[in-house]
Amino acid sequence: MTSPTAQESPRLIPVARGNLPALGHAYHLWRHTLEFLDSLRAYGGVVRINIGTLPIYVVTDPELTRRVLTSESRYFETGGRMGDNLALIFGSGVGTINGEGHRRQRRILQPLFNRSYIAAHTDVMRDAVRGRVSGWREGVPFEAAAEMDRVMVAAFLTTLFGPTLPAPREEEFYRLLRTLMKGVMRKTVAPSWANRVMVTANREFDRALARLRQIIGSLIREGRENPGAAGGVFRAMLAARDPDTGEGMTDAQIADEAVTMLGTTGEAPGTALAWALHEISRNPDIQRRVRSEVDTVCGGRPASSVELASLEYTRCVLTEVMRHHGPGYLFTRWTTAPVGLGGYLIPAHANVAYSQYIVHHDPAVFPDPQRFDPDRWLPDAPAVPRSSYLPFGLGSRQCLGENFSWTAMLLTVAEITARWDLHPHRSRPVKPVASTTVRPHHLTITPRARTTGPGAA
Template sequence: MSGISGTSAAAPTAPGRLPLIGHGHQLARRPLEFMDSLRSQGSVVKILIGPTAAYVVTDPAVTRRVLVTEVDAFAKGGKIIDALRVFFGDGLATIADGDLHLKHRRLMQPMFNKAHIATRGDVMISHVRTATEAWAEGVARDTYEDMNDLTLSTFLVALFGSGLPDHVEGEFQSLMPAIMRGTIRQTILPGWVTKLPLPANRAHEQRVARLRALIDQAIDHHRAQLAAAPDTSAGPPAGCPAHAGSSTDGPTDSSTGDSTGGSTGNSSEGGLFSTLLTADDPETGPFSRQQLQDEAITLLTGAIETTGTTLAWTLYEISRNAEIERRLHDELDAVCGDRPLRQEDVGSLPYMRSVLKEAMRMYGPAWLVTRTTTRPVVLDGHPIPEGADVVYSPYVHQHDPDVYADPKTFDPDRWEPERAKSIDRTSFLAFGDGRRKCIGEEFAWTELLIVLATVVQRWRLTLTSAPPRPQAIVTVKPDKLSMTPQLRVPKTTEEKAEQPV
């Protein structure tokens, strides 16, 4: 690969464009198939969205140059980022590159410290257990909706603490899917259409305004909790990098600098968001109300869209493969026996982690990401002008047959340590890469493992709808996924010992 250098030759244009709308109709009607087909056209392929050109990178090695090695030439931007900024504002996912982004990331990092997340683990487990115990055995459920509702409500408990008004959680759940659909609409349509006073545009603006009002209520709720909490609950979390001089209650993992055990004095009523409410930059001071809103919306969107989608697909794949299900049950029974999951169990589920990682590989989570060139560049031999959109697709990279053997097969064992050595790590982009890599990766893994382990420990789910088809919205979601829960009784140590070998 020549990267951003070499002899220039115009990037090939994808076939099938139409007058005025370019390739917009293909992105609207069959986005995953269209993006995947571009791999055969070259490592960089030009497409047209209306009259505007965008350059799609289909080779993960070239994408790494965009995200890591030549990152200064590719700023966070493009049509999808512009559309997301309508309701994210300047949250960490959409804020422009530069000092402000680095400052926000530094102030937010303690929120996602491993030891800090661990203080919320048992509260999250309790919430998931209560929610899933209410399922009725033998009654079909919308699993995609269940997982989105469950991950959102669990994240709200982790983020803002317990006691959030019911109407706030309910409105979050109803608003977010409609807002994300409106965002995709703004991404695909020409910019001038999204600025017209059309009913759809007005409805999108009203939903965004209502979302911000709800965020304000959640922030005020959490401030009130902090004010009412005993002084001992306001101390820094163990292992928190923002308080390097604080003592920890457990050993430190030297590879990460994170505490690997122990607990803090945080009350069960607290939440991770206290990190932002108490953050104070020496130069610019604490986060403003607008900045708190922006970051909260960014975090919540990641919680409902990516985590919930991953869990829904994972449960579907488990239901299709009895051997995968058996191995998950064996692992859970060996770790927990017939007692409920606990926070300290989460790190002892390597096969479950492989199952989740394979679901991320196969279904996203994000399927389309954009950057904007800050200067004229030559990308893998193809000239790209300043200000152009550069697009890459984690979905396309994670289905590359040159990297993943039999990419359409759900195979958790491909992540077994020895086999995984043959996989180019740059091709797995579920959490991005480089300095814009997802700050919440550690939390995402914790929530994914907690929800999946709690569900699988109690229930066996069987598919009652037709096999779902992938739909590219913001994530790659199932078009329909109905499953029926049946109670499962975990095997005790004695029962497993009695099984024939």
């Protein structure tokens, strides 16, 4: 099967400058991630980089990215070295399988993450968020990325397993996910020789993964033996059926899906929220507008899904966070055939990558792309083409956790700004550092209790 456009006479795919012996472009990608990604747009719609000796074709043009993810997605599956390595970690979860198996898992899982299903979990999620945020102490700074990871993991565990997970187990989940998140990019993308020398880190990673699977295995057994004991989305997963065939998921399948979901929750939503706190704390006008909207809409009451839907400006702030600081920056595909794309011919069985960062900082779509400006998203601002905004991907592999993430992020910002004024703690400049996501390094925030407003102490 060759793509129809593969017949066109192809242009030569350029190779990015800075290809180092043995490392390829890996050094630039890890050490200067965002600058390096930004530089790739200058080569045209597709550019080749090398990770070690592995070639990766990076699609830089928003329209070509849309084609890879939607209209031509049948030529771009998950797989290749990165996809196969992910499958070794996450098993046959929805994020690592293709074809009918993937469509089946989406049919089963998507209804459990749709807007109304997630809205029904807003109250338990809010209580989990409030439990952590109300424990902050006046004037005591916190490391934002780590704290927001904890808040988001607590919110997701409550959504997934219900509100009765014991505190030590929640703590253990958090620690295991941190170990996994630290290693996942290395295990999937770094050259294999680099992985072989990291013996201790690999051992810790493998132990954390085995323990996570052990806990999930026991939760599945308990849920099967006593269906009333399981809560949240997990109970629905145990009972879910493929609407086309009426078949449910096996225990092994549920375990792989749970590991996949916990893995994706371990860092991305917390990273996004940490960037949100960064922008809110250092932009007094944005903080004032968010706070004033939260006060007006929520009036000191706990926010429900109805109030969240009215937080228009706060949503613009988070939408801009997901554009400018979107945690995902490079996702890969594997070509099933030679594919013509924008006049280039990409060979069969090649690694292809797309990048939210590149699309979201394209000056042709977002004027002055490095400026953080929530007003870009106000209802009367010029419309952005749907395919140029893709923090959660596009097409058949679009993120399953998108509704959860928006709800949890809005809730958290509403809970925080109702009680606390946020101040940047300027000990060192905040630096974006790429690992599994692009994280804010050295981001410390000082909370001060609000003395006025409906949520003030």
